[in-house]
Amino acid sequence: MIRKAVIPAAGLGTRFLPATKSQPKEMLPIIDTPTIQYVVQEAVDSGIEDILIITGRGKRAIEDHFDRNVELEAKLEEKQDELLWNEMRRLSDMANIHYVRQRETNGLGDAIYYAKQHVGNEPFAVLLGDTIMDSVIPVTQQLIDTYEQYQSTVIAVETVPREKVNRYGIVGGTALSDTIMQLDALIEKPSIEAAPSTLAIAGRYILSPEIFTAIEQTGKGKGGEIQLTDAFQILLRRESIYAHRIEGERHDIGNKLDFLKTTVKFALKRKEFSAPFLKFLRATLAEYEGK
Incomplete structure (x- = not known):
């Protein structure tokens, strides 16, 4: 059973400057709902209520968003706006959310390593804080179902055009079904010629606790950062890793x-x-x- 989720949300959001100079990119709204609220909701809809958000400098707005605002609630109650009052209370009650700050932006692998003490010796979900999934069955729930079948690390993937494989982590392996592949290769942003497939890692994972040992042994890779994809290559020597082709549409809000x-x-x-x-x-x- 997957009881805990980790949401990395420590990136600088430079592609959205100047908007992200004073607010986290994860708080950029899709109409009236911050991106990260959709991500937390996906975890909750997948049966996970213990959530650790990895933040960084200038990310305090995320904590404020999921905290209670007693003054605002009182104002809404005074105006008899029951719908908004209930929504504000739901926000603060939707999950048990914890926070830890990544000291410096040093890659996704490094960010996830900050969750080691919180998750302990149990598998956990990872949901990228700037990626929204639109699906009938929550994508995290899809991965949990696959994990329960194989009892090993599961990575969400989607098909991308071959000319765009150099923008993603790309996987390769042996197909076990229409949606499941057992992996033997994971490459971060490969050239078109070196890509083992057109299946790109899609921002959702179920990770075994062995990932922390693999991250410890991972050196800096593309961009001078500790890449999670590189850690997977080390993890693959110790346990099987599976890819699950998601049913749904991924929205990369960092773009x-x-x-x-x-x-x-x-x-x-x-x-x-x-x-x-x-x-x-x-x-x-x-x-x-x-x-």
């Missing part, structure tokens, strides 16, 4: 274009303004096509 696309897609799902927003998009598109 500006994907952020815009995600906002549009999520807006079209909102009943209160989907129809007028779609009308606006069609009119705007017609205007641009007419130029």
